[in-house]
Structure formats: structure tokens, C-alpha cells
Amino acid sequence: MTVYAFELHFSAPPGERIIDAMYEAGWDDALVSFDPVAGGEGWATFNREAPSAVQAVVSAIRQGRKAGVELLGVAEDLVAISQIAERTNRTVAAVDHWVTGRRGPGGFPEPRVPRPRVSLYSWAEVSIWLEEHNLAEVSPADVEIAQLCEVADATLRARRLQRRLSAEHRKALTQAVA
Structure with missing residues (x-):
């Protein structure tokens, strides 16, 4: 289980x-x-x-x-860019490129809590986006x-x-x- x-x-x-x-x-x-x-x-x-x-x-x-x-x-599991990087075994810079659209397919989920320094994103939305675009292995659970x-x-x-x-x-x- x-x-x-x-x-x-x-x-x-x-x-x-x-x-x-x-x-x-x-x-x-x-x-x-x-x-x-x-x-x-x-x-x-x-x-x-x-x-x-x-x-x-x-x-x-x-x-x-x-x-x-x-x-x-x-x-709701809200995560910052650093947490997304940690969960996906990517660098913060790589995740930042996804967020800003400089790399990847674009369309990264909008932050649920937009802030000037550290915005918070829905892990549900991010994990679906990552899975759809095969950008990182996210545990199925x-x-x-x-x-x-x-x-x-x-x-x-x-x-x-x-x-x-x-x-x-x-x-x-x-x-x-x-």
C-alpha cells in the first residue's frame, strides 16, 4: 500500500x-x-x-x-519554485525557466498566491502540467x-x-x- x-x-x-x-x-x-x-x-x-x-x-x-x-x-498543497525544484530533482533555475516560459512548452500554471518574491503554486496543477509534458518524474501517488x-x-x-x-x-x- x-x-x-x-x-x-x-x-x-x-x-x-x-x-x-x-x-x-x-x-x-x-x-x-x-x-x-x-x-x-x-x-x-x-x-x-x-x-x-x-x-x-x-x-x-x-x-x-x-x-x-x-x-x-x-x-491545497501550495509550493514555491524551490519546492517544485526539490520535488522534481531539478534546479531552481530550470523551474524558473518553466515558470517564465523561457524553456519548456509554455503554459505553466499561474500562481495561486502571487507575490513579488516567492509566489505559491498549486502542486496539483504543477504535477499535472509536468506529467502532461513529460518534464519531470512525479510520483504517481x-x-x-x-x-x-x-x-x-x-x-x-x-x-x-x-x-x-x-x-x-x-x-x-x-x-x-x-
């Missing part, structure tokens, strides 16, 4: 028991960053062994719900989890936002986008 690394963003009520509930539900493979006294939002960083990325993420989401936490999202986290995050956020709509509007929207 493959080990998949990902993060879940969650909200939980205050109380020491919530940490025990997370562990008992199956989050024994997660590093949880959360203040149980204050409650509120936290992060769970997983290194989960599973047959697929879908099974890894889905099982963590189900276990979180069983523990009584509200899942807010799956962390990295590509799989990156793509899944992006979709899982959007799905969790959309589900949470739909609760703001009336039942009638939610039904109409669901039918329209199905």
Missing part, C-alpha cells in the same frame, strides 16, 4: 474529550494541531496508508465526522493525492456553502449543476 500525505482543516467544540474522540475514530495516524480548551479551528496532518488517495482522504473525512468535528476543507485534495477541498467547501441556501434554492442549484 502507498502512504498518502494530506491535511484536513476542521472545526471542533472545546473539550479534552474531542482529542480522544479523534483518536478513537481512527485519526491515530494524524498530527493534530488544535486547542481543545478553546475549541474552534484546527488542522490534522495525515500520513495515511491506503490502496488509493480516494480511500485515504474519504476514510479520514468519515472518521472526522464520527469524532464530531466539522470538516472545513482539504489543504503525489499526482493522485494532489488532484484528489483539490477536488475534495472544493467539494467540502461547496457543501458547507450550500447550507446557507434555502432548501428550495439548494435543490434547484443541485439539479442545475448535476
Whole structure:
């Protein structure tokens, strides 16, 4: 089996028991960053062994719900040029050439967080681009989890936002986008 690394963003009520509930539900493979006294939002960083990325993420989401936490999202793996270089065994200069279009096929993904010094890119988008253009070997598990986290995050956020709509509007929207 493959080990998949990902993060879940969650909200939980205050109380020491919530940490025990997370562990008992199956989050024994997660590093949880959360203040149980204050409650509120936290992060769970997983290194989960599973047959697929879908099974890894889905099982963590189900276990979180069983523990009584509200899942807010799956962390997008944002990376800087230096991290892309490290993950692909390329130099920072080579990655910079891809980003600027001086080398490679062009069309490098736009940064999710543009900054003057260190922009951040979606590893999901970058790994797909690298794979499509055969520019670097990216672990199939990295590509799989990156793509899944992006979709899982959007799905969790959309589900949470739909609760703001009336039942009638939610039904109409669901039918329209199905």
C-alpha cells in the first residue's frame, strides 16, 4: 500500500474529550494541531496508508465526522519554485525557466498566491502540467493525492456553502449543476 500525505482543516467544540474522540475514530495516524480548551479551528496532518488517495482522504473525512468535528476543507498543497525544484530533482533555475516560459512548452500554471518574491503554486496543477509534458518524474501517488485534495477541498467547501441556501434554492442549484 502507498502512504498518502494530506491535511484536513476542521472545526471542533472545546473539550479534552474531542482529542480522544479523534483518536478513537481512527485519526491515530494524524498530527493534530488544535486547542481543545478553546475549541474552534484546527488542522490534522495525515500520513495515511491506503490502496488509493480516494480511500485515504474519504476514510479520514468519515472518521472526522464520527469524532464530531466539522470538516472545513482539504489543504491545497501550495509550493514555491524551490519546492517544485526539490520535488522534481531539478534546479531552481530550470523551474524558473518553466515558470517564465523561457524553456519548456509554455503554459505553466499561474500562481495561486502571487507575490513579488516567492509566489505559491498549486502542486496539483504543477504535477499535472509536468506529467502532461513529460518534464519531470512525479510520483504517481503525489499526482493522485494532489488532484484528489483539490477536488475534495472544493467539494467540502461547496457543501458547507450550500447550507446557507434555502432548501428550495439548494435543490434547484443541485439539479442545475448535476
